[in-house]
Amino acid sequence: MSVGTVPSVENWNAEAFxxxxxxxxEPQWLVDLRQEAFESFExxxxxxRKEEEWMRTDIRGFSLKKFDPPSFTTPxxxxxLPSGLLAEGVDIGGQVISLNGKTAVSTINDELKSKxxxxxxxxxxxxxxxxxxxxxxxxxxxDPNFDKFSAxxxxxxxxxxxxxxxxxxxxxxxxxxxxLIGDNGVDLAHTLIVLEEGAQATVLTESASLDDxxxxxxxxxxxxxxxxxxxxxxxxxxxxxxxxxxxxQQKGCVGQDANLFWTLGxxxxxxxxxxxxxxxxxxxxxxxxNGVLFTEGKQHLSYHTxxxxxxxxxxxxxxxxxxxxDHSRTVWRGMIKVAPGAQKTDGYQRIDNLLLTEHSRADSIxxxxxxxxxxxxxxxxxxxxxxxxxxxxxMARGYTRKEAMxxxxxxxxxxxxxxxxxxxxxxxxxxxIARRVREYD
Amino acid sequence: xxxxxxxxxxxxxxxxxxxxxxxDDRFVIVIHAGGQVYCLDDVCTHDDGPxxxxxxxxxxxxxxxxxxxFDIRTGAPTLMPATQPTQVHExxxxxxxxxVRIVD
Numbered sequence: 001m002s003v004g005t006v007p008s009v010e011n012w013n014a015e016a017f018x019x020x021x022x023x024x025x026e027p028q029w030l031v032d033l034r035q036e037a038f039e040s041f042e043x044x045x046x047x048x049r050k051e052e053e054w055m056r057t058d059i060r061g062f063s064l065k066k067f068d069p070p071s072f073t074t075p076x077x078x079x080x081l082p083s084g085l086l087a088e089g090v091d092i093g094g095q096v097i098s099l100n101g102k103t104a105v106s107t108i109n110d111e112l113k114s115k116x117x118x119x120x121x122x123x124x125x126x127x128x129x130x131x132x133x134x135x136x137x138x139x140x141x142x143d144p145n146f147d148k149f150s151a152x153x154x155x156x157x158x159x160x161x162x163x164x165x166x167x168x169x170x171x172x173x174x175x176x177x178x179x180l181i182g183d184n185g186v187d188l189a190h191t192l193i194v195l196e197e198g199a200q201a202t203v204l205t206e207s208a209s210l211d212d213x214x215x216x217x218x219x220x221x222x223x224x225x226x227x228x229x230x231x232x233x234x235x236x237x238x239x240x241x242x243x244x245x246x247x248x249q250q251k252g253c254v255g256q257d258a259n260l261f262w263t264l265g266x267x268x269x270x271x272x273x274x275x276x277x278x279x280x281x282x283x284x285x286x287x288x289x290n291g292v293l294f295t296e297g298k299q300h301l302s303y304h305t306x307x308x309x310x311x312x313x314x315x316x317x318x319x320x321x322x323x324x325x326d327h328s329r330t331v332w333r334g335m336i337k338v339a340p341g342a343q344k345t346d347g348y349q350r351i352d353n354l355l356l357t358e359h360s361r362a363d364s365i366x367x368x369x370x371x372x373x374x375x376x377x378x379x380x381x382x383x384x385x386x387x388x389x390x391x392x393x394x395m396a397r398g399y400t401r402k403e404a405m406x407x408x409x410x411x412x413x414x415x416x417x418x419x420x421x422x423x424x425x426x427x428x429x430x431x432x433i434a435r436r437v438r439e440y441d
Numbered sequence: 442x443x444x445x446x447x448x449x450x451x452x453x454x455x456x457x458x459x460x461x462x463x464x465d466d467r468f469v470i471v472i473h474a475g476g477q478v479y480c481l482d483d484v485c486t487h488d489d490g491p492x493x494x495x496x497x498x499x500x501x502x503x504x505x506x507x508x509x510x511f512d513i514r515t516g517a518p519t520l521m522p523a524t525q526p527t528q529v530h531e532x533x534x535x536x537x538x539x540x541v542r543i544v545d
Contacts, residue, residue, distance in 0.1 A: 049491055056489045061466055327545075363489075 008042055009064045012152070020069050020156060026126065029134055037144045037154030044148040053147075056331045056363055057273050057302040062245050067186050067217045070101030070158050078104040084178040085428040086204040086237060093173030094119045098159035099210070100185035106161075112171060118164040119175055122190060125162040132164055136194050140223045141251030141279050149247040149273075153188055153219045160189035160220070165199035165230075174202040174422070179220070181244060182210030187218045195230040197255070202233040204425065209241030209268070216244040218269075224252035224260065228282065231259045235425050239432065240268035242297060248274045254314075256282035263420050264291040265429050266301050267436070277306040280314035290416045291320035291351075294433045295328035295360070302331040307349065309342040309375075320351040321416050323409055324360035325438060331363045336377050338370040345375040353383040354412050356405070356437075406437045445533070445540040451478075452537065459502070461493035465543045468493070469530055472513050473539075474500065479513045480532035480541045487523040 008014065017038050021031055047054040076099045087095065094108035096119075103121035112119065118129055126133050138144060144154030161177045179189045193203055209216060218240065226232050240246055246269040254260045266272060278287045293301055307316035322330045336347040353362035364381035386408055394404035413433065420426045448462045454473040461470055461483050468483040470493040481502075483493040490506035497503075501510045501519055509523035516529035531542040 049489070058468065058484075058489070060468055061463065 011068050012064055012156075014038070014042070016069060017155060023072055024158070027130055030126070030137075033138065034155050037151050040145050041148060041151035041155050044151060046148055053304065054273075057271070057300065059245075059271065059273070062271070064217075066215070067184065069156055070186055070188065072102055076102050076104035081180060082208065082210070084176070084206050084208060085239070085432065086206050086235060086425060087174075087176040087178075088424060088428065090176070090204075090424045091173055092176045093171060095176045095178070096121050096161040097178045097180065098187070098189065099180045099182055101158040101188050103159060108175075109173070112173070115169050116166040117169060117171060118162065120162065122158070122160050122162055122192075129164070133162060133192075136192060136223075136225060138223070140225045140253050141277055142221050142223045142249055146249060146275070149219050150221070150249050153190070153221050153249070156219075157188045157190040157221065159187060160191045163193045163201065163203060165195045165201050167196040167227075168198040169196075170199070171201040174204050177203065177205040179205075179207045179218075180210060181207070181216035181218065181240065182214060184214060185216050187216070187220060189218075189220045191220075191222045193223070193232065193234070194225045195227050195232050197227040198229045199227060200231040202422070204235045204422075206235075206237040206239060207268075208239045209244060212241035214241060214243060216240065218244060218246045218248065220248045222248070222250040222252075226252065226254045226258045226260050228255040229257045230255065233261045233422065235263045235265075235422065237265040237428070238268055238272065239265070242268065242270055242299070244269045246272040246274070248272070250274060250276040252277070252287070253279040253281050254285040254287055257284035258286070260287045261421075262287065262289045263422075263425060264289065265432070266291070266293045266303070267432055269301070270299065272301045272303070274302070275304045275306075277308065278316065279308040279310055280316060282311045283313045285311065285314045287316045288419070289318040290419045291318070292413060292416055292429055292433070293320065293322035293330055294436060295322070295330060296325040296436055296438075297328060298326070299328040300331075301329070304333045305349070306335045306337060307347055308337040308339070309345040309347060310339045312342050313344040314342065315346040316348065318349040319416060319419065321354075321413050322351065322362055323354040323356060323412060323433070324362055325356045325436070327357075327359045329361050329363075332381070333365045333367065334379065335367045335369060336379060338372045338375055338377065340371040342372045343374040345372060345377065347375070347377045349379045351381045352412070353381070354409065355383065355385050356409070402437070406434055409433065409437050443543050445531070445542045447538050448541050449539050450537055451534055451539055454539070457497055459493065459497055462541070464541055467543055469541065469543070470502070471532060471539060471541060472497065472502070474513065478532040478534055478539050480530040481511070481513060481516050482528040482530075484527055485509055485511075485523060486518065486525040486527050492527065
């Protein structure tokens with residue numbers, strides 16, 4: 001479709017875009033990248049339920065014109081902001097906190113700096129290490145042209161963080177990124193993580209709303225590039241308020257004999273549509289994803305995952321658990337893709353759904369696309385309700401119904417929790433879920 | 442329980458006819474048939490299909506995706522592959538206007 005055939009949204013049109021880009025004062029190569037993405041955004045239609053990708057996700061209630069692009073005129077007072085859940089009691093090596101796309105905190109400790117580690121908010125890193133950003137930005141699996149939302153993100157992204165770990169450097173202390181939305185705000189964070197060969201790091205990222213009752217719009221992306229023989233532990237907790245629209249592209253690629261351990265928590269938002277893809281690019285690459293989804297009210301979380309085996313002798317293991325309350329909905333579409341020649345592939349994907357109420361609904365569609373003939377690919381989905389006999393058994397031994405329910409929900413998630421090696425993450429997720437479990441008749 | 446909300450003038454929807462509206466952050470189909478008005482979720486319970494885009498035949502509406510049918514008066518499924526009812530909401534005619542109240 002040619003540019004301009006889709007009606008543009010007034011506060012996100014070409015004029016608004018040009019004003020926005022002027023505010024950012026970025027190098028020409030990045031302005032050109034944004035311009036290209038903006039043209040793609042303008043030329044694409046909004047997704048509809050006629051497309052397979054959006055068939056079960058209704059976004060007719062979303063209106064971009066209700067939101068404005070971030071503005072950088074007033075500074076943010078860091079003292080007024082929460083510190084998030086994942087860094088509680090953790091000795092962190094650096095932190096980036098933003099509110100509505102504006103950076104409030106950007107720190108890295110001197111020891112890591114002296115090792116050549118680069119970590120900070122996007123703007124600061126761009127000013128100091130522009131060549132490095134240019135080398136990696138949009139060079140991984142993230143595709144600005146994936147859909148209208150990804151193009152919007154690529155054109156307008158702001159906030160977020162950049163991490164670069166040089167060759168063979170081990171970063172022991174976790175690095176923390178917190179993106180906040182407040183006051184009908186917009187978050188367009190772009191998180192870019194690059195580990196060079198043999199490097200090692202742990203990154204904790206999370207999102208939250210200042211006020212759970214405030215509308216908001218997140219249109220973000222995560223790019224993870226794990227070099228040969230590198231190891232990354234990556235945590236991403238989505239904990240927006242109940243009126244936030246969440247659209248995200250979360251893409252990783254893994255090099256030879258490298259490991260990516262990715263823990264994903266999805267608790268918040270009004271509606272989420274996330275594409276989480278990991279590409280295993282070279283022999284011996286390994287990726288493990290642990291996903292925890294817990295929904296309530298009328299939440300709708302739609303996760304589309306892909307584990308793409310491009311090389312031989314790679315392993316991938318995706319395990320998701322979703323528990324649903326009230327009238328909430330989850331949609332999960334998982335795909336194991338095996339490229340021609342990617343022999344000796346071992347791919348596993350599974351989602352288990354626990355329906356806690358009569359009106360909740362989980363749609364799970366696991367899939368395989370295999371173009372090699374010496375592989376083991378395992379996929380499956382289960383959906384069930386809480387067993388009344390288990391509740392009765394627990395209550396016969398003195399538990400209240402709510403305690404029994406909480407115990408069953410915790411037990412349901414235990415398999416995923418057992419795979420999360422970071423105690424702070426396990427506890428934060430466990431507490432967040434336990435707090436949400438309600439009393440049922 | 443929310444309040445009744447005016448969605449359209451009665452003359453806006455022919456008899457028989459239907460129109461999709463957003464009421465209280467929810468998309469619903471308002472149907473004018475046999476001199477009465479009816480309201481139900483714009484969702485086919487089989488596969489989330491856009492029920493409002495389906496054909497209306499008497500008191501039944503057919504989902505355009507897989508042909509499931511629902512009774513517009515009760516929301517009950519009348520033809521496979523749907524097996525669960527779609528939510529019905531209150532609808533009434535007052536003067537020349539149609540009012541709808543969302544039922545959770």
